[in-house]
Amino acid sequence: xxxxxxxxxxxxxxxxxxxxxxxxxxxxxxxxxxxxxxxxxxxxxxxxxxxxxxxxxxxxxxxxxxxxxxxxxxxxxxxxxxxxxxxxxxxxxxxxxxxxxxxxxxxxxxxxxxxxxxxxxxxxxxxxxxxxxxxxxxxxxxxxxxxxxxxxxxxxxxxxxxxxxxxxxxxxxxxxxxxxxxxxxxxxxxxxxxxxxxxxxxxxxxxxxxxxxxxxxxxxxxxxxxxxxxxxxxxxxxxxxxxxxxxxxxxxxxxxxxxxxxxxxxxxxxxxxxxxxxxxxxxxxxxxxxxxxxxxxxxxxxxxxxxxxxxxxxxxxxxxxxxxxxxx
Numbered sequence: 642x643x644x645x646x647x648x649x650x651x652x653x654x655x656x657x658x659x660x661x662x663x664x665x666x667x668x669x670x671x672x673x674x675x676x677x678x679x680x681x682x683x684x685x686x687x688x689x690x691x692x693x694x695x696x697x698x699x700x701x702x703x704x705x706x707x708x709x710x711x712x713x714x715x716x717x718x719x720x721x722x723x724x725x726x727x728x729x730x731x732x733x734x735x736x737x738x739x740x741x742x743x744x745x746x747x748x749x750x751x752x753x754x755x756x757x758x759x760x761x762x763x764x765x766x767x768x769x770x771x772x773x774x775x776x777x778x779x780x781x782x783x784x785x786x787x788x789x790x791x792x793x794x795x796x797x798x799x800x801x802x803x804x805x806x807x808x809x810x811x812x813x814x815x816x817x818x819x820x821x822x823x824x825x826x827x828x829x830x831x832x833x834x835x836x837x838x839x840x841x842x843x844x845x846x847x848x849x850x851x852x853x854x855x856x857x858x859x860x861x862x863x864x865x866x867x868x869x870x871x872x873x874x875x876x877x878x879x880x881x882x883x884x885x886x887x888x889x890x891x892x893x894x895x896x897x898x899x900x901x902x903x904x905x906x907x908x909x910x911x912x913x914x915x916x917x918x919x920x921x922x923x924x925x926x927x928x929x930x931x932x933x934x935x936x937x938x939x940x941x942x943x944x945x946x947x948x949x950x951x952x953x954x955x956x957x958x959x960x961x962x963x964x965x966x967x968x969x
Contacts, residue, residue: 645773648816649965651710651809652935655701656922657687663799670795677799682898686802686923689785695724695734698805699783700741702931706807707742712777714742719770719778720750723759723927725833725956726785727752738781756831756955757894758823759927760806764951764963765823767810777811782927789833791854800897801855802923806931814968819948820881821963824872830858830865831956866896869954870904877950877962885909889947889967892937894954895919895929904952916942926955943967 662685663674677683689698699722707714720742722735729737735750755762760782767778786801834853870893878885885908893904898919905915916937925932930953937943947967954960 645812645814646817647768647771647773647810648813648818649808650712650777650811650813650815651706651708652931652938653702653705653707653709653807654932654935655698655705655805656932657689657693657698657803659688659690660685661688661802666799669792670798672795672799681800682919683799683923684920687804688787689803693785694728695726695783695785695805696737696741698785698803699724699734699738699781699807702783702805702807703738703742703779703781706779706809710809712809712811714744715747716777717744717748717779718776719767720748721763721767721778721780722752723755723763723780723782724752724784725754725756725759725926726789728788730835734783735781755825755959756957757896757924757926757929758953758955758957758959758961760930761951761953761961761963762823762959764808764810765821765961768818768821771811773812775812777809779807779809780931781805781807782929782931784926784928786855786924786926789855794854796859797855797857800924802925804922804925804928804932806928806935808931808934816965816967816969819964819966820877821961822876822880823959823961825957825959828861828865828958830861832856863897863900865958866900866954867903869958869960870900870952871907873952873954873960873962874904874908874950877964881964883948883964887948888950889914890937890943890949891915892930892933892949892951894952895922895933896924896954908950929953945969
C-alpha cells in the first residue's frame with residue numbers, strides 16, 4: 642500500500658451573525674445598493690459583535706476543522722494563522738488560539754501577515770512542515786476588517802467583512818497537494834499604518850494617538866488583482882504540469898466579483914465551477930479562501946477526483962496558488 646500524501650483532512654468556518662446590508666451602508670455614506678453590486682458583486686457582509694475578535698472567530702473555525710478531521714487538538718504539531726487584524730501587537734493570534742484550544746506547551750504556533758494571501762502562505766508553509774510519516778498542522782485565516790475601516794470612506798467600507806476559516810493539513814488519502822507557490826512584490830496601494838507610529842517616548846514629541854484606518858487605491862488594486870490572478874493561474878498550471886482543461890474547480894479570493902469572472906475566463910473555466918460567496922460576505926481577507934473551500938465542500942460542489950485550484954492575492958503585494966486533488 643502506498644504511503645499517504647500531504648493533503649487537507651478537515652475544514653471549518655465561522656461567520657458572525659450580524660449582517661450589514663447595502664441598504665444599511667446607504668444610511669452611512671453616499672452610495673447605493675446598485676452602485677455597490679455593479680462594482681463589486683456584494684449585497685451584504687458580516688460584522689463581528691463587540692465581544693468577538695480574530696481569536697474568538699479563529700477558535701470557532703479551528704474547532705470545526707479539527708472535529709471534521711477527527712483530530713484532537715493535542716495531535717497538532719503546528720498552528721499557523723494568517724491575519725491582518727490582531728488586536729494585540731503581541732502575542733500572536735496563533736498563540737492565543739492555541740491557548741483557547743487547551744494545547745499550551747505542545748506545538749509551534751505563529752502568525753503570517755501577508756494581506757489577504759496570509760492563509761495561502763500558511764498552507765504553503767504547513768505543506769512543508771508536516772510529513773507523510775506523521776504530524777498535523779492547523780492553518781487558520783481570521784480577520785475583523787470592520788475594526789480598521791473608516792466608515793465614512795465609501796471606497797473601503799462597502800467592500801470588507803469579518804470571518805474565519807480553517808483547515809487541518811497532514812498525511813491523508815482524502816486529498817493531496819500537487820503544487821503550490823507564494824510570491825510578493827512591494828507596493829503601497831493597500832495599507833494600514835500601526836498606531837505605534839504615534840506612540841510617545843523620551844525622545845519623541847508628545848502627541849495624541851489617532852486611530853489609523855485602512856487605505857486603498859481602488860483602481861490600482863483592481864489592476865494588480867486581475868494581473869495577480871492571471872499570473873497565479875499561469876504559474877500554478879506550469880508548476881503542477883497541468884492544462885486548463887484539468888481544472889476541476891476554482892477557489893479564488895473573494896475580493897471582487899469581476900475579478901472572479903476574469904479568473905474564470907483566463908482559466909477557461911465556466912462560472913459554475915468557480916465558488917462565489919462575495920455577495921454574502923464581502924472581502925473577508927485572510928479568511929476568504931478557507932471559508933469558500935469549506936462551503937464548496939459542504940454544498941457538494943467539489944467532486945471526487947477533481948483538481949481544485951486555490952488562488953489568493955493581497956496587500957504587500959502578495960499572491961499565491963495551490964492545487965489540491967480531492968479524493969473523497
